[in-house]
Amino acid sequence: MKIIKLLCLIICTALCLTLFSGCSSNDSYIIYFELDSAPKTLDPQLVSTASEEILTRNLFEGLMRQNENGEIVKGAAKDYSVSNDGKTYTFTLRDGIKWSDGTDLKAKDFVFGFERAVEPKNKAPYVASLYGIVGAKDIATGKKSGGLGVTASSDNTLTIKLIKPDPTFLKLLTTAICMPCRKDVYEKAKGQYGITADNIVSNGSYRIRFWDKESKFSLRINKNEEYQGDFSSEATAVIFNVGEIDGRAIRVDEGNVDMGFVNLNEVSDKSNLITFEKSCYGLLINKSGDFGALQFRKAFAKSIHRKRLKNELGKSLTEATTLVPNTILLDGKPLSSQMAIAPLHEYNPTAAHNHYIEGAKGNKNLPKAIELIYFGDDDIKNLAALIAENLQQSLGTVVNITATDSEDALISRIKANEYQLALAPIPAKNDDPAVFFEQFTKNSNSNFYGFKNSTFDSEVLKITPSANKNTVISAASNAEKLIINNISVLPLAFRLEGLAYGKQFNCPVVSPFGGTIDLALVTKAQ
Numbered sequence: 431m432k433i434i435k436l437l438c439l440i441i442c443t444a445l446c447l448t449l450f451s452g453c454s455s456n457d458s459y460i461i462y463f464e465l466d467s468a469p470k471t472l473d474p475q476l477v478s479t480a481s482e483e484i485l486t487r488n489l490f491e492g493l494m495r496q497n498e499n500g501e502i503v504k505g506a507a508k509d510y511s512v513s514n515d516g517k518t519y520t521f522t523l524r525d526g527i528k529w530s531d532g533t534d535l536k537a538k539d540f541v542f543g544f545e546r547a548v549e550p551k552n553k554a555p556y557v558a559s560l561y562g563i564v565g566a567k568d569i570a571t572g573k574k575s576g577g578l579g580v581t582a583s584s585d586n587t588l589t590i591k592l593i594k595p596d597p598t599f600l601k602l603l604t605t606a607i608c609m610p611c612r613k614d615v616y617e618k619a620k621g622q623y624g625i626t627a628d629n630i631v632s633n634g635s636y637r638i639r640f641w642d643k644e645s646k647f648s649l650r651i652n653k654n655e656e657y658q659g660d661f662s663s664e665a666t667a668v669i670f671n672v673g674e675i676d677g678r679a680i681r682v683d684e685g686n687v688d689m690g691f692v693n694l695n696e697v698s699d700k701s702n703l704i705t706f707e708k709s710c711y712g713l714l715i716n717k718s719g720d721f722g723a724l725q726f727r728k729a730f731a732k733s734i735h736r737k738r739l740k741n742e743l744g745k746s747l748t749e750a751t752t753l754v755p756n757t758i759l760l761d762g763k764p765l766s767s768q769m770a771i772a773p774l775h776e777y778n779p780t781a782a783h784n785h786y787i788e789g790a791k792g793n794k795n796l797p798k799a800i801e802l803i804y805f806g807d808d809d810i811k812n813l814a815a816l817i818a819e820n821l822q823q824s825l826g827t828v829v830n831i832t833a834t835d836s837e838d839a840l841i842s843r844i845k846a847n848e849y850q851l852a853l854a855p856i857p858a859k860n861d862d863p864a865v866f867f868e869q870f871t872k873n874s875n876s877n878f879y880g881f882k883n884s885t886f887d888s889e890v891l892k893i894t895p896s897a898n899k900n901t902v903i904s905a906a907s908n909a910e911k912l913i914i915n916n917i918s919v920l921p922l923a924f925r926l927e928g929l930a931y932g933k934q935f936n937c938p939v940v941s942p943f944g945g946t947i948d949l950a951l952v953t954k955a956q
Contacts, residue, residue, distance in 0.1 A: 461687065
């Protein structure tokens with residue numbers, strides 16, 4: 431057995447002598463998944479990182495679930511009905527549905543989960559996704575203390591009332607924030623719910639077996655024998671460890687790890703690979719800094735040699751002519767393919783130089799060099815160096831690149847306006863167009879781009895689940911045009927991320943986002 435798997439087995443055995451009970455069948459197997467970071471919480475209402483979402487997706491089951499084809503199907507719900515006006519959903523839970531400790535799961539457990547999600551003091555990261563439910567926004571923002579449109583009329587009947595019809599509502603119910611929560615377990619945990627193995631009960635395909643946070647992180651989930659739904663796992667267990675992304679593709683190739691997100695520069699044909707766009711790297715210009723004047727911004731925009739950029743990008747990057755990654759969807763298709771893409775400034779070094787000279791006139795306090803900050807691997811470093819070289823050649827000034835210690839440090843400097851130029855990721859947190867554009871709005875907690883525009887904010891308000899398709903396309907097109915024309919953020923390259931897994935597995939990934947990697951769908955290849 432390979433070294434990493436052997437170490438995992440030793441740790442598992444030491445922690446529990448019965449760890450491998452139920453694993454004697456010749457058909458049983460364990461999946462070894464390497465995470466980028468250790469989860470801080472497995473409380474579904476509070477998870478925010480990819481690692482946390484992967485785990486909660488496999489420990490819990492919502493009313494609805496996604497199958498191997500990406501279709502929304504019934505999960506904990508046996509059936510559901512929708513009112514004629516499309517605003518009231520009534521769900522009936524499966525018969526005999528139970529928590530992992532054998533306790534009956536009831537409709538009130540879903541009600542309590544939703545109530546916790548909108549409780550202001552909990553500050554649920556994705557609470558805005560619930561604002562289509564009656565009362566959710568007012569409760570979450572402290573305007574009132576009750577009246578949430580989620581109620582249980584019996585042990586197995588749940589009703590959810592929406593403000594307006596939402597064709598994407600059933601998909602929302604597959605996400606972590608909509609998972610059930612048992613009130614007695616939550617209260618008994620006394621603030622430790624979801625952060626220790628003893629304070630978690632689950633209702634999904636897996637149950638937590640152990641969670642070692644004291645030494646080197648290791649976490650094991652076992653097949654949930656109490657689970658009686660349509661997504662029973664084939665694997666006996668999944669063991670999670672944390673490791674550096676560099677080298678992980680090699681570890682998958684060698685069989686030390688079965689699955690994980692990888693550095694695309696390291697991949698080979700020895701393993702299976704799924705790639706997707708999750709972020710757009712853009713050039714951010716500090717409008718309140720030394721080089722934030724419009725003439726300078728025009729100079730930077732016209733200095734970028736996009737044909738050269740396209741030809742010299744690293745393996746994990748592709749050219750970006752829009753800010754919107756192809757993982758942002760509308761009616762199941764990439765939104766960017768349906769938008770009227772705003773034209774980018776064409777490469778014109780002469781015009782760029784003239785704009786730069788015009789901006790510098792009368793300004794004797796300009797620094798002698800421009801600093802471009804970034805954080806990332808060699809592909810991102812090379813992109814930063816390429817942009818710096820473009821600027822130097824066009825503007826005739828020195829441009830230095832500086833790596834920050836971490837992405838958090840990069841974002842902190844940007845938020846504090848302690849930069850001139852920055853190469854930064856613009857993330858797609860999920861596939862929702864509204865969530866993507868919301869990060870640029872004036873009052874968004876995610877807006878570190880220095881972009882504020884009331885017309886833009888008005889356009890984003892039109893991007894709602896219940897809006898007409900053409901309205902969403904028009905609003906998204908107008909919104910991006912406003913960003914591009916403002917020249918605060920210039921799209922440069924999409925970052926490709928890849929999930930690698932061993933040839934011995936079949937792994938349908940219905941979405942690139944961590945929360946929808948459903949390990950119950952993983953099977954052994956024939």
